[in-house]
Each structure stands twice: as structure tokens, then as C-alpha cells.
Amino acid sequence: MIAAGAEHTAAVTEDGEIYGWGWGRYGNLGLGDRNDRFVPEKVSSVEGEKMVLVACGWRHTITVSSSGSLYTYGWSKYGxxxxxxxxxxxxxxxxxxxxxxxxxxxxxxxxxxMALTSDGKLYGWGWNKFGQVGAGDNADHCSPAQVNFPEEQKVAQVACGWRHTLAFTEKKNVFAWGRGTSGQLGHGEIVDRPVMIDALSPDGPGCKKLESSAAIPFAAKIWVSPSERYALVPDEKVAKPGDVSARGNGADASVPENDVKRMRVSS
Structure with a gap:
């Protein structure tokens, strides 16, 4: 099994070993340091457990053992x-x-x-400025928070986008929540609010929706400026030497001057 982050890669072999390579500044390779690796390197065994699943965030890595235990490593500025x-x-x-x-x-x-348990419960944590964790608020969560679905529907599948999340339930309904300024939530508007995607859900518009944070408006402006919609790194700026970045919810000066992409220029 393989997974890719922004600039790092992880893989789990058939015998349960996990490997990491690429950019490792935040420990996202799981190798005990913050160094880059140009070829796959094996992560030290975890309590003798074999790994069966792996996924990458932007600068963090998630893995699951054969016993169902969940492990994470890497960047955690937002929990x-x-x-x-x-x-x-x-x-x-x-x-x-x-x-x-x-x-x-x-x-x-x-x-x-996001993590889905074998009994169909869905949990989310981390950066939550747009409600993408699904906890019904806009606060960052450093511990798993359960996502509550109408009629206690069990979840069969989960997927994360950059700033939004989707879930497919056992009733074959598709729910989406988080950032919606490009229409990625699928409810016909470009606003941030949790929804069930009617076009893909047999329960249709009569089904109750996910709980929404009071900070996520249900009626908001439809037009969104291109600068807001297409910003590559929203609410961020390049840090100047000596700057101290604030922690949490969007004030992240996470692209310091010495963290630019490394490019090989031929002479």
C-alpha cells in the first residue's frame, strides 16, 4: 500500500513494514529525525505490530496496524x-x-x-477553520472528535480533500462538509456548510443534515472573489527572519524563507 503527501511518500509492505522517503522536516517520514530521504527507508517497528494501512496528510502520516491500532507522526501544529x-x-x-x-x-x-472505526463511527481532528473536521464547530481539535450523522447512520467510507471531507454511509448517502468556495461540497452553492449531496443520496432532500457550527453560515454570499477561491495558501504569509508564528486556526506562517522548493538549475 502506498500514500503520498505534499512532498513525502509512505508505503506498507505485505509483511507489515512501513517505509518513508522524501521531505522530512517535520518528522513525517517516521524515522526519528527531520532529515530528507532520497530512497525508501524502513521505519522502526512499533511494539512489534505489523502495519496494514497508510495515508498521508500534507506534512503528516497516518498508519494502522493489523490489530486496528492507529498511529500518527509528523507535523502537529493544528493537532x-x-x-x-x-x-x-x-x-x-x-x-x-x-x-x-x-x-x-x-x-x-x-x-x-479522519479515521473510520470498524463499527462505522467516524472521527476527525486537526485544523478546523472551515468545519472540515465535522465536529459542528470551527475550533481546532487535537484529539479525535466524533462526527454525528442523522439517524446515527454508520459510515462505510471517508475521504479528505485539502480543506473538506466526504463520507459515504451504509444507507448509501453521501455527506460533505468543510470548505465549499469552489463547489466541492456538491450542494449547488459555493458556501461552507455541511450537506448531504442530494444527487448522490437515495434519501434525497428530505434527510436531515449534519450539525453545523454557528460560525458556518447557512446563507452566505454566493459570489466569491477569485483571490479567495483560488488562494494557494489561505491566510498565510512567508515568514520573515525572527518572526514567531502563531499556533492554530489560520495564522500559520508555515512557509519560511529557508523552506522554498529545492530546484536543480543547470548551468
Whole structure:
């Protein structure tokens, strides 16, 4: 199994070993340091467990063992590792909040993470400025928060976009929540609000929707400026030397001057 982040890659072999390579500044390779790797390198075994699933966020990695235990490592400025803090981890670290659950699916967004358990419960955590965690608010979550669905529908599949999330339930309904300024939520508008996608859901418009945060308007302007819609790194700026970046919810000067892409220029 393979997974790709922004500038790093992870793979799980048939015998349960996990490998990482690429950009490793935040420990997202799981190798115990912040160095890049140009070829795959094996991550040290975790409590003797074999890994079966792996997914990448932008700068973090998520993996699941054969026993259903969930591990994360890498960048955690927004709590996207789910360990109850905002600290980076350079090697796989078990998400203790879900230790009594068996994780069956995982997905990583830009700065948020989603995990589906074997009993159909969905949890999210991390950056939540647009409600993409699905917790009914806009606060960042450093521990897993359960997503509540109408009629307690069980979830069969989950997928993260950059700043939004989708779930497919056992009733074959498709739900979406998070950023919607390019129409990615599929409800016919370019606003941020949790919805069930009527065109893909047998329950249709009569089904109750997901809970929404009061900070996510249900009636908002339809027109969105191109600068807001297509911004590559919203609410961010390149940090100047000596700047101290704020933690959480969008004030992230996460592209320092010494963190530009490395390019080989032929002379």
C-alpha cells in the first residue's frame, strides 16, 4: 500500500513494514529525525505490530496496524496527529483516544485527519477553520472528535480533500462538509456548510443534515472573489527572519524563507 503527501511518500509492505522517503522536516517520514530521504527507508517497528494501512496528510502520516491500532507522526501544529497536544512526533505514536476502537479506514487532509472505526463511527481532528473536521464547530481539535450523522447512520467510507471531507454511509448517502468556495461540497452553492449531496443520496432532500457550527453560515454570499477561491495558501504569509508564528486556526506562517522548493538549475 502506498500514500503520498505534499512532498513525502509512505508505503506498507505485505509483511507489515512501513517505509518513508522524501521531505522530512517535520518528522513525517517516521524515522526519528527531520532529515530528507532520497530512497525508501524502513521505519522502526512499533511494539512489534505489523502495519496494514497508510495515508498521508500534507506534512503528516497516518498508519494502522493489523490489530486496528492507529498511529500518527509528523507535523502537529493544528493537532492533526490527534495526541491531545500540538507537538510534532518524529516516530509513529499511538492515538490513545482511539485505543479501544479498531480503525478500518484513514484519510489525511491538508492539516486534518479522519479515521473510520470498524463499527462505522467516524472521527476527525486537526485544523478546523472551515468545519472540515465535522465536529459542528470551527475550533481546532487535537484529539479525535466524533462526527454525528442523522439517524446515527454508520459510515462505510471517508475521504479528505485539502480543506473538506466526504463520507459515504451504509444507507448509501453521501455527506460533505468543510470548505465549499469552489463547489466541492456538491450542494449547488459555493458556501461552507455541511450537506448531504442530494444527487448522490437515495434519501434525497428530505434527510436531515449534519450539525453545523454557528460560525458556518447557512446563507452566505454566493459570489466569491477569485483571490479567495483560488488562494494557494489561505491566510498565510512567508515568514520573515525572527518572526514567531502563531499556533492554530489560520495564522500559520508555515512557509519560511529557508523552506522554498529545492530546484536543480543547470548551468
Amino acid at each position: 492533526q496527529l490527534g495526541h491531545g497536544d500540538f507537538e510534532d512526533h518524529l516516530v509513529p505514536h499511538k492515538v490513545e483516544a482511539l485505543k479501544d476502537s479498531s480503525t478500518s479506514q484513514i484519510s489525511g487532509g491538508w492539516r486534518h485527519t
